Amino acid sequence: MTPTMAGLVGLVALFVLLALRMPIGLAMMAVGAAGIAVLNSPAAAMNVMGQFPYSYSAVFTLSVIPLFVLMGSFASISGMGTDLYRTAYTWIGHRRGGLAAATILACAGFAALSGSSIAAAATMGKVALPEMERYKYDDRLATGSIAAGGTLGILIPPSTVLIVYALLTEQSVGRLFLAGFLPGVLLTLLFVITVFIIAILRPDAGPPGEKPPLAERFKVLLHSGALLFIVTIVLGGIYLGVFTVTEAAAVGAFLTFLDALRRGRLNAHTLFGALLDTVRTTSMVFLILIGAHFFAPFLALTRIPVELAAMVGDMAVPALVILLVILAGYIVLGTFMEGFAMMVLTVPIVLPIIMTLGYDPIWFGIIMVIVLEMGLISPPVGINVFIVKGVAQHVPLGRIYAGIMPFWLAMAVCVLLLIMFPDIALLLPQTMMGR
Numbered sequence: 001m002t003p004t005m006a007g008l009v010g011l012v013a014l015f016v017l018l019a020l021r022m023p024i025g026l027a028m029m030a031v032g033a034a035g036i037a038v039l040n041s042p043a044a045a046m047n048v049m050g051q052f053p054y055s056y057s058a059v060f061t062l063s064v065i066p067l068f069v070l071m072g073s074f075a076s077i078s079g080m081g082t083d084l085y086r087t088a089y090t091w092i093g094h095r096r097g098g099l100a101a102a103t104i105l106a107c108a109g110f111a112a113l114s115g116s117s118i119a120a121a122a123t124m125g126k127v128a129l130p131e132m133e134r135y136k137y138d139d140r141l142a143t144g145s146i147a148a149g150g151t152l153g154i155l156i157p158p159s160t161v162l163i164v165y166a167l168l169t170e171q172s173v174g175r176l177f178l179a180g181f182l183p184g185v186l187l188t189l190l191f192v193i194t195v196f197i198i199a200i201l202r203p204d205a206g207p208p209g210e211k212p213p214l215a216e217r218f219k220v221l222l223h224s225g226a227l228l229f230i231v232t233i234v235l236g237g238i239y240l241g242v243f244t245v246t247e248a249a250a251v252g253a254f255l256t257f258l259d260a261l262r263r264g265r266l267n268a269h270t271l272f273g274a275l276l277d278t279v280r281t282t283s284m285v286f287l288i289l290i291g292a293h294f295f296a297p298f299l300a301l302t303r304i305p306v307e308l309a310a311m312v313g314d315m316a317v318p319a320l321v322i323l324l325v326i327l328a329g330y331i332v333l334g335t336f337m338e339g340f341a342m343m344v345l346t347v348p349i350v351l352p353i354i355m356t357l358g359y360d361p362i363w364f365g366i367i368m369v370i371v372l373e374m375g376l377i378s379p380p381v382g383i384n385v386f387i388v389k390g391v392a393q394h395v396p397l398g399r400i401y402a403g404i405m406p407f408w409l410a411m412a413v414c415v416l417l418l419i420m421f422p423d424i425a426l427l428l429p430q431t432m433m434g435r
Helices: 003-019 024-039 042-057 060-078 080-092 098-114 117-134 139-154 160-169 173-201 214-223 225-240 245-262 268-302 304-314 319-334 339-357 361-376 383-391 397-420 423-433
Strands: none
Touching (some): 060 080, 060 160, 060 245, 098 139, 139 160, 160 339, 160 361, 225 245, 268 304, 304 339
16 A cells, blocks of 8 residues: 555545544544554554653643633633623624624633633623623624624634644744734724624614713723733733743733632632633643644655645646635535644645745634634534524524624635735734844
8 A cells, every 4th residue: 555545544534533423632643543553663653652642741832721721711710701891882882783893892802811712602692692682683693793703712812723733833832822913803803894884784783782971981991901901911921022922821820810819709619610621621632732743643654745735836826826725625624624623634734735835834824713713603513603502592593604604704804815915914923033
């Protein structure tokens, strides 16, 4: 059996195992180990299986993952998500579509602490949906804004997905965080513009709320001061080089811990829950990373990524066309595959092609994350859609998907803007590297 044929058989076996509901980390470990045994030797496979999981898990830089996850858990406990929504609500809730726009802004702020799209969608769904229903918002706009806003959790730093991408591609986590900031702001603005366009075209979809006095607006704004302070310290510290990304994660986790303690939200029960959630999430991410590092050597032995990159380099097709085909493939995959799994499986194959085309891997990482976000709200999987469905059980799934489509188009516009103007993503990383 040729290496290429062995690689194709391995890919088919991997998708079969995933179809049988085997966890992606274990599936990649099984296929990778078996492939190494076939293409190299059983002894090499046993050596990798015996040494790699421990040696990789003991890497100090990976401690950034549990620290940022813990920061998000403490932020949820302290009620920062609720404060964010109330702040945005008091400032723009009196406009048509204002409650939906406030939901998106609150999701963006919460994403800067949680790094999780699921956490953002679940938190904002519980807080914002009752308010929008009270003002008789169209259920498509209400649920669509929550599902779309939640996707910002994997783009706006700190993002677990960006950390994993950095580890898979050996890129700087700090540069990726900075690269995600401006595109995250851009996508947030595009979502807000989408809400107001819907409100203009269908005024009954987003009736205006009450307009509180100016003094009350500033009073509520002060309640969000802790979040703004923590985000400034964490991201500002990384940008200015005051501390590393791992140190920033530790500082952020400690500050959110203090805030939860200050608000009286932290007790033995909530602390244990936060630690347990952190262990669960970290274990899941580590298992996937370990599996990916079993699968990557197997792919290298098959030479499939190298041959694909060479074939693309020999094609008389503009690089932009190939990039658009790759992104279209991601969008199709996102309709039936979970985004995290899709990234881990495809990056070892796609990245050599991207490098051959001359694109910056940092820039492509941001593009990929936005496309993954599109998958989070695409039928039939759309994980964020099912999270929102769990909160809005009375809203038919078809109505939720209908409400999402305008925001899906806004994501497509964001991708096109990043392709046309790469500096939107690369400006901050280049500035940091120049220090």
